[in-house]
Amino acid sequence: MHTFPRPAEATVSVAREPVEGECAACGAQELRSYPVLSEGGWFRVVKCQRCLVSKSREPWNLAGSITFLSEQV
Amino acid sequence: MSTVETGTQAEQPLLRDIPEDEFEARYGCDRFTATVLANRYRYTVEHMCAGLLSNAFSIILRDWYDFAATIAGPPRDNYSMPAVSNSLVLFLGTMTDAIRNTVQEYGPEKLRPGDVLMCNDPYRTGTHVNDVNFVRPIFHEEEIAGFVNLQAHMLDMGGVVPGGFSGTKRNVYENGVVIAPQLLYAEDRAVTSGWSLIFDNARFGDVLLPDIKTIYENLRLGERLLSETLERYGIRAFHGAMRYACDIAGEAMHHALRALPDGDYAGEDRIDCDGVDDEEEFTVRVTIRKRGGRAEVDLSGSSRQARTSINAGWLDAKTAVGVAFKFLIDRETPFTSATFRDIDIVLPDGSLVSALPPDGAIFLYWESTMPLVNAILRALEDAVGERAVGGDYGSLSIHSASGATADGTPWATMAQCGGEHGPWGATSTGDADSYNVFYLANNIDPATEAIEADFPVLVMRKEYVADTAGAGYHRGGAAVLKDTLWTEGVEHYSSPMHVKSASGFGVGGGGDGRNGAVWVFEPEAFDPSALIPDTPEAYAGTTPVAGVLDPETHALREDGEYFFFARVPMWQTEPNTVFRYLTNGGGGWGNPFERDPERVKRDVRDGYVTIEGAERDYGVVITGDPDRDPEGLEIDSAATEAKRAEPAG
Numbered sequence: 260m261h262t263f264p265r266p267a268e269a270t271v272s273v274a275r276e277p278v279e280g281e282c283a284a285c286g287a288q289e290l291r292s293y294p295v296l297s298e299g300g301w302f303r304v305v306k307c308q309r310c311l312v313s314k315s316r317e318p319w320n321l322a323g324s325i326t327f328l329s330e331q332v
Numbered sequence: 333m334s335t336v337e338t339g340t341q342a343e344q345p346l347l348r349d350i351p352e353d354e355f356e357a358r359y360g361c362d363r364f365t366a367t368v369l370a371n372r373y374r375y376t377v378e379h380m381c382a383g384l385l386s387n388a389f390s391i392i393l394r395d396w397y398d399f400a401a402t403i404a405g406p407p408r409d410n411y412s413m414p415a416v417s418n419s420l421v422l423f424l425g426t427m428t429d430a431i432r433n434t435v436q437e438y439g440p441e442k443l444r445p446g447d448v449l450m451c452n453d454p455y456r457t458g459t460h461v462n463d464v465n466f467v468r469p470i471f472h473e474e475e476i477a478g479f480v481n482l483q484a485h486m487l488d489m490g491g492v493v494p495g496g497f498s499g500t501k502r503n504v505y506e507n508g509v510v511i512a513p514q515l516l517y518a519e520d521r522a523v524t525s526g527w528s529l530i531f532d533n534a535r536f537g538d539v540l541l542p543d544i545k546t547i548y549e550n551l552r553l554g555e556r557l558l559s560e561t562l563e564r565y566g567i568r569a570f571h572g573a574m575r576y577a578c579d580i581a582g583e584a585m586h587h588a589l590r591a592l593p594d595g596d597y598a599g600e601d602r603i604d605c606d607g608v609d610d611e612e613e614f615t616v617r618v619t620i621r622k623r624g625g626r627a628e629v630d631l632s633g634s635s636r637q638a639r640t641s642i643n644a645g646w647l648d649a650k651t652a653v654g655v656a657f658k659f660l661i662d663r664e665t666p667f668t669s670a671t672f673r674d675i676d677i678v679l680p681d682g683s684l685v686s687a688l689p690p691d692g693a694i695f696l697y698w699e700s701t702m703p704l705v706n707a708i709l710r711a712l713e714d715a716v717g718e719r720a721v722g723g724d725y726g727s728l729s730i731h732s733a734s735g736a737t738a739d740g741t742p743w744a745t746m747a748q749c750g751g752e753h754g755p756w757g758a759t760s761t762g763d764a765d766s767y768n769v770f771y772l773a774n775n776i777d778p779a780t781e782a783i784e785a786d787f788p789v790l791v792m793r794k795e796y797v798a799d800t801a802g803a804g805y806h807r808g809g810a811a812v813l814k815d816t817l818w819t820e821g822v823e824h825y826s827s828p829m830h831v832k833s834a835s836g837f838g839v840g841g842g843g844d845g846r847n848g849a850v851w852v853f854e855p856e857a858f859d860p861s862a863l864i865p866d867t868p869e870a871y872a873g874t875t876p877v878a879g880v881l882d883p884e885t886h887a888l889r890e891d892g893e894y895f896f897f898a899r900v901p902m903w904q905t906e907p908n909t910v911f912r913y914l915t916n917g918g919g920g921w922g923n924p925f926e927r928d929p930e931r932v933k934r935d936v937r938d939g940y941v942t943i944e945g946a947e948r949d950y951g952v953v954i955t956g957d958p959d960r961d962p963e964g965l966e967i968d969s970a971a972t973e974a975k976r977a978e979p980a981g
Contacts, residue, residue, distance in 0.1 A: 263691075
């Protein structure tokens with residue numbers, strides 16, 4: 260499998276990337292993109308930070324950010 | 333496939349209220365049939381487990397129930413999990429995704445009737461390498477109709493520690509052999525290379541062989557039961573009932589979430605250190621954002637992964653989140669993959685509970701996911717009100733030992749002689765039990781007779797310790813003290829991970845349980861003609877394994893010195909050495925000064941609370957002698973009233 264280094268910082272966090280647009284449910288302009296783990300596995304979501312409604316949910320890798328060298332064979 | 337949520341969470345009619353024709357169209361059968369089949373699926377996984385439990389040879393399956401069975405739907409239903417056995421809780425969330433990940437990587441199009449896939453990679457399927465997922469497809473008219481699955485703990489899977497249970501391994505290479513998805517049986521014929529991969533890398537192959545064969549037979553049992561169901565009810569009802577079982581669970585969690593007040597809730601818990609040194613504590617932090625029927629559990633701000641094998645993987649975190657929410661707000665419906673339908677988990681890479689290979693070694697994963705459960709229980713304490721749950725004993729403090737018999741035959745005991753069983757926290761329904769496996773497990777207690785028959789050890793005592801339980805209107809469970817006397821020279825691994833801070837936290841005004849510790853009594857440190865007493869003086873000659881202790885007397889002391897568990901990675905002991913494990917106490921629920929004095933008196937009579945503890949922790953003044961005249965104890969009502977009227981603090 261790939262080698263993933265141990266984080267240098269003592270704590271780790273998920274970055275939420277801002278996305279243009281407004282939430283269709285509540286109208287807030289607080290959309291963010293980030294990965295989530297839920298029913299069905301990993302997804303890349305664009306999600307309203309005020310009401311938690313997803314604008315989109317794209318299935319992601321089976322093991323999230325973990326990838327395997329065998330995929331490159 | 334991308335999906336878009338509709339946005340508003342307008343209430344949908346409950347499944348029980350939708351018209352029959354609509355139900356039939358959605359689930360391919362009538363409501364009664366769907367219910368019968370959902371129960372049939374649960375019956376099937378329980379039957380598979382009963383078959384394995386009653387025929388297994390290894391101590392970890394036979395005496396611990398360290399396995400679980402599930403049913404998974406076909407690839408086109410994204411391997412949804414409508415049923416999981418009432419066995420090891422730690423596998424509930426992992427197996428929702430493990431089957432998908434195993435089959436998809438192998439290739440569902442390559443599977444044939446009679447195949448069995450296996451995979452044990454913590455980063456693909458969760459838990460640790462000893463837990464092998466065995467997956468068998470069920471075919472109907474040449475298409476995969478679903479899967480029956482058993483994940484079971486193998487007695488050994490190689491690596492540098494016999495049996496594997498240690499928090500001191502530094503990478504995946506020391507941890508044990510990793511099995512990527514591959515066949516163990518092809519069309520019911522053994523795949524020799526798969527078996528050899530296990531036997532050539534793992535110890536105790538003579539036990540693994542019959543255990544895996546038993547697993548195979550119980551997969552066949554599950555396949556037979558489901559094939560009968562398919563034949564009788566047809567494929568539409570078969571799959572419809574799977575969806576129904578999941579939808580019911582998803583609906584229940586959705587409505588449980590709706591009933592919680594909207595808000596942002598934060599909580600945290602920690603473990604003492606990893607196996608390198610005691611300079612870095614590890615904290616699991618959660619922020620729960622709850623809106624309507626949705627929740628997001630964000631673990632940002634948690635500690636990075638540890639340097640040794642105390643980490644957990646991303647699927648273990650998923651299990652812990654699901655279990656904590658079920659524990660608090662949705663206790664009535666079975667756990668399925670849809671438990672997570674309205675819960676998103678935001679999980680930073682490389683954290684203590686989402687460790688990365690190869691240096692984020694995962695073995696004692698529960699030691700890191702129990703703090704995640706605790707963090708959620710703490711975060712939602714106020715939001716759930718009376719349904720709040722106190723913390724349990726927090727760490728298995730797992731003990732494993734190994735050696736060889738006189739003829740050189742190797743042996744290993746695991747999770748039998750440490751602090752594996754202990755108290756839970758109290759709830760609104762009453763006092764907590766004092767002898768369970770922790771919240772993320774649901775195992776059985778290995779019988780003392782079996783332990784002593786199999787290994788050179790005598791179990792000298794398992795008993796509750798007074799004044800260790802968190803005080804409360806409902807009392808937490810009492811800590812368990814266990815002494816084991818090893819009659820031969822033995823090598824031990826001992827992993828107490830949560831003794832610096834209280835794991836058994838109280839809720840609603842309840843008190844915390846007392847912290848535990850582990851000691852080694854070398855032969856010269858005790859009188860072998862009697863049980864070793866549990867008094868502060870008894871510890872002077874001991875070697876502490878872990879605990880916050882007086883540096884001179886080695887007795888428990890809240891402001892004492894922490895003894896680092898892995899300063900001796902492996903303990904080599906002489907014959908007639910005793911290991912003593914004292915678990916943490918469970919947390920109390922509610923104000924202890926409002927507890928009925930009669931209940932406090934009963935606790936004094938039964939040894940859960942001393943007379944001094946009754947007055948200090950409950951404000952109840954009791955007279956008499958609990959040891960010599962337990963039925964003669966009396967409550968001094970006037971003194972109790974005065975004591976309870978004193979200003980707090």
